[in-house]
Amino acid sequence: MSRTESPPRPLDERLPTLRGRLDGAAELLVCLDFDGTLAPIVEDPDAAAPTERNREALAALAATPAVTTAVVSGRALRDVRARVDGPSIYAGNHGLELAREGSIAVHPVARKRAIRIERICSILETALASVPNCRVENKRLTGTVHYRSVPDAAEPIVRRITNTVVERFGGDDLELSPGKRILEIGPDIPWGKGNAVELIAADEPSETVPVYIGDDVTDESAFRAVEPDGIGIRVGDDDEPSSASCRVDSPTEVADFLAWLGSTGADLVDRTGSPAAPPVEAQ
Numbered sequence: 001m002s003r004t005e006s007p008p009r010p011l012d013e014r015l016p017t018l019r020g021r022l023d024g025a026a027e028l029l030v031c032l033d034f035d036g037t038l039a040p041i042v043e044d045p046d047a048a049a050p051t052e053r054n055r056e057a058l059a060a061l062a063a064t065p066a067v068t069t070a071v072v073s074g075r076a077l078r079d080v081r082a083r084v085d086g087p088s089i090y091a092g093n094h095g096l097e098l099a100r101e102g103s104i105a106v107h108p109v110a111r112k113r114a115i116r117i118e119r120i121c122s123i124l125e126t127a128l129a130s131v132p133n134c135r136v137e138n139k140r141l142t143g144t145v146h147y148r149s150v151p152d153a154a155e156p157i158v159r160r161i162t163n164t165v166v167e168r169f170g171g172d173d174l175e176l177s178p179g180k181r182i183l184e185i186g187p188d189i190p191w192g193k194g195n196a197v198e199l200i201a202a203d204e205p206s207e208t209v210p211v212y213i214g215d216d217v218t219d220e221s222a223f224r225a226v227e228p229d230g231i232g233i234r235v236g237d238d239d240e241p242s243s244a245s246c247r248v249d250s251p252t253e254v255a256d257f258l259a260w261l262g263s264t265g266a267d268l269v270d271r272t273g274s275p276a277a278p279p280v281e282a283q
């Protein structure tokens with residue numbers, strides 16, 4: 001049963017409960033969103049990068065034998081892979097493409113509709129060219145219209161043009177959804193990050209506790225996929241209702257939590273009798 005949406009509790013209030021939940025676990029599955037979670041939100045999407053502490057904490061978790069790590073992003077798979085190293089699993093385009101064990105699976109319907117996305121992105125690039133700082137990100141299986149740096153007065157124009165183009169050239173096959181100062185264009189199919197997380201979790205041993213950390217609307221389905229047996233953590237300093245049970249304020253606090261999880265991961269390794277990762281020598 002999924003958790004009803006209500007404002008998630010600040011993480012530090014929930015640590016004893018989480019400790020209890022992790023106590024029964026043999027393994028951990030840690031899934032992370034990228035923008036707004038590992039990487040702070042920035043004006044230019046090309047400039048987004050994980051914080052150094054998140055990079056280090058993720059690398060440490062990825063090297064822990066009882067922990068599986070995954071990055072589940074709205075970015076194209078190739079893009080997010082180039083931005084963060086370490087996890088054994090990557091999902092791109094909100095779960096429409098999944099890379100694990102040396103192979104990449106692409107949602108077959110999304111693959112068929114890629115040609116329409118391509119066309120719409122190219123039409124939008126022309127139609128929005130005169131709007132200062134508006135940017136169209138063609139991610140092959142989905143497309144994103146960025147209006148973060150667009151003058152306030154031009155925002156309704158961006159929305160109207162994008163709506164019109166997607167309605168006219170996408171018909172019933174494509175849908176428009178919101179994100180953080182973006183409009184996402186994707187195939188109108190019942191598939192999202194939550195489905196990708198379910199697929200990833202299905203391959204893990206039965207006593208695995210899944211954890212998902214994310215900051216945006218598309219992360220909600222992933223929170224529902226892990227809660228209530230696993231742990232959903234929403235990144236944000238507001239009281240927005242969410243399917244996640246816990247909340248941290250920022251990517252900085254994500255790093256604190258990952259470090260805390262890392263120490264728990266070491267406990268799991270001791271419990272299962274697997275060898276711990278060799279200590280890293282200070283430089």
Ligand SMILES: O=P(O)(O)OC[C@H]1O[C@H](O[C@H]2O[C@H](CO)[C@@H](O)[C@H](O)[C@H]2O)[C@H](O)[C@@H](O)[C@@H]1O
Pocket residue numbers: 033034035036040041042043044045046048072073074075076137139144146148179180181182184216218
């Ligand atoms: O699922 P995510 O990994 O969080 O990806 C969601 C979208 O993130 C990116 O856009 C967001 O981050 C940008 C850089 O900080 C920011 O400028 C933009 O306003 C945010 O919405 C990415 O560019 C999109 O493709 C992703 O869908």
